[in-house]
Amino acid sequence: EVQLVQSGAEVKKPGESLKISCKGSGYSFINYWIGWVRQMPGKGLEWMGIIYPGDSDTRYSPSFQGQVTISADKSISTAYLQWSSLKASDTAIYYCARHRLHYTSGWFDAFDIWGQGTMVTVSS
Amino acid sequence: QSALTQPPSVSGSPGQSVTISCTGTSSDVGSYNRVSWYQQPPGTAPKLMIYEVSNRPSGVPDRFSGSKSGNTASLTISGLQAEDEADYYCSSYTSSSTFYVVFGGGTKLTVL
Numbered sequence: 001e002v003q004l005v006q007s008g009a010e011v012k013k014p015g016e017s018l019k020i021s022c023k024g025s026g027y028s029f030i031n032y033w034i035g036w037v038r039q040m041p042g043k044g045l046e047w048m049g050i051i052y053p054g055d056s057d058t059r060y061s062p063s064f065q066g067q068v069t070i071s072a073d074k075s076i077s078t079a080y081l082q083w084s085s086l087k088a089s090d091t092a093i094y095y096c097a098r099h100r101l102h103y104t105s106g107w108f109d110a111f112d113i114w115g116q117g118t119m120v121t122v123s124s
Numbered sequence: 125q126s127a128l129t130q131p132p133s134v135s136g137s138p139g140q141s142v143t144i145s146c147t148g149t150s151s152d153v154g155s156y157n158r159v160s161w162y163q164q165p166p167g168t169a170p171k172l173m174i175y176e177v178s179n180r181p182s183g184v185p186d187r188f189s190g191s192k193s194g195n196t197a198s199l200t201i202s203g204l205q206a207e208d209e210a211d212y213y214c215s216s217y218t219s220s221s222t223f224y225v226v227f228g229g230g231t232k233l234t235v236l
Contacts, residue, residue, distance in 0.1 A: 035225075037170075044127070044230040045162070045170065045213050061224045095169055108217035108225060110160035110175035117169055 002026040004034075004096050004115035011121045012086050019082035020118045022096030029077035030054040033099035033107040036070060036081050039117075040092040050099065050107050051079060059107060086122045093117045128153065128214055128228035135234040141202040144231045146214030147195060152226060154195035158217035161190055161199045164230075165210040173212075174199060201233070209235045 007021040022034065035050035049060040053072040060070070072079045079096055095118075097111035129147040136142040146153065146161075153159055161174035172181050174190035177197060187202045197216070201208055214228040 037227075044211075045164075045215075045227045047215065047225040047227055049224075059224060061226075062221055097170075100172070100175060108156075108158050108223070110158075110172050110215070111162075111170075112172050112175075112181060114169040114171070 002098075002113055004098060004113055006094075006096060006115040006118045009119040009121070011123070013124055014085075014087055014122055016086050016122075017082070017084050018086055018120065019080050020094060020120065022079045022081075022115050024077045024079075024098065027098075030074050031102055033103055034072065034079040035097050035099060035107075035111055036068075036079075037095045037097060037111075038064075038092045039095065045095075048081070048094075052103050052107070053077075053079060054103060086120075088122050088124075090120060091122050093119050128216060128226055130212075130214060130228040130231045132229070133232045133234065135236055136201075136204045137236045138204050138206065140204050141200060142204060142233065144199045144201075144212055144214075144233070146197040146199070146216075146228050148197075148216055148218075148226075149195055149220070151220040152195075152216040152218035153192065153197050155219070156217045157192070158225075159190070159192060159197040160215045161188075162213045162215070163208075163210045164213065170213065204235055206235050209233055 036048040038046045048064040096115040098113040100112040162170040164170040178190040
């Protein structure tokens with residue numbers, strides 16, 4: 001079964017750092033881009049960025065460029081989303097998702113497989 | 125970053141049809157056929173329903189259909205069922221400032 005399994009919920013204080021993970025299984029991890037999507041409480045989906053695990057080529061939405069870092073370790077089929085200094089406004093559910101097409105076809109299409117989401121709460 | 129524009133809510137009775145619009149610009153919906161639609165029931169992860177404007181992934185009922193005219197894409201759900209009640213989001217590739225993907229604000233579908 002093709003799936004993405006994300007790390008568990010986190011509760012952090014403002015200013016702390018955090019790295020959450022997304023592990024792929026059931027398919028060749030380096031054949032597909034992996035993206036991250038934010039959903040703030042009661043709000044809509046926001047496309048944050050996407051990474052190709054084969055060579056770590058990464059693209060960011062302008063809204064998230066410089067705010068987060070997306071990375072991947074192809075040896076363990078895992079993508080990451082990290083913050084160096086969290087803010088209360090980072091409180092949200094974060095989803096990873098697999099791009100629908102083989103990596104040679106680009107990164108700008110739909111996400112066909114989604115992780116279960118990681119809830120991040122930032123509060124003093 | 126400007127989201128694509130969707131109506132906040134739509135509703136319909138079982139068996140009826142509803143259409144959800146997704147309005148963008150000539151930098152996104154109007155120029156690219158990379159429009160997708162996702163369904164998100166409460167408390168769950170999104171699910172892909174339509175890709176490349178009008179294509180259904182395997183397993184998605186043919187009651188769901190997509191189309192595009194100019195800068196506006198649409199998702200039509202025919203033969204509404206109670207299980208269709210959810211939030212729906214469109215997305216599109218965009219080249220407005222740089223190249224990335226943008227989502228719509230979401231539409232809550234209520235089945236009366």
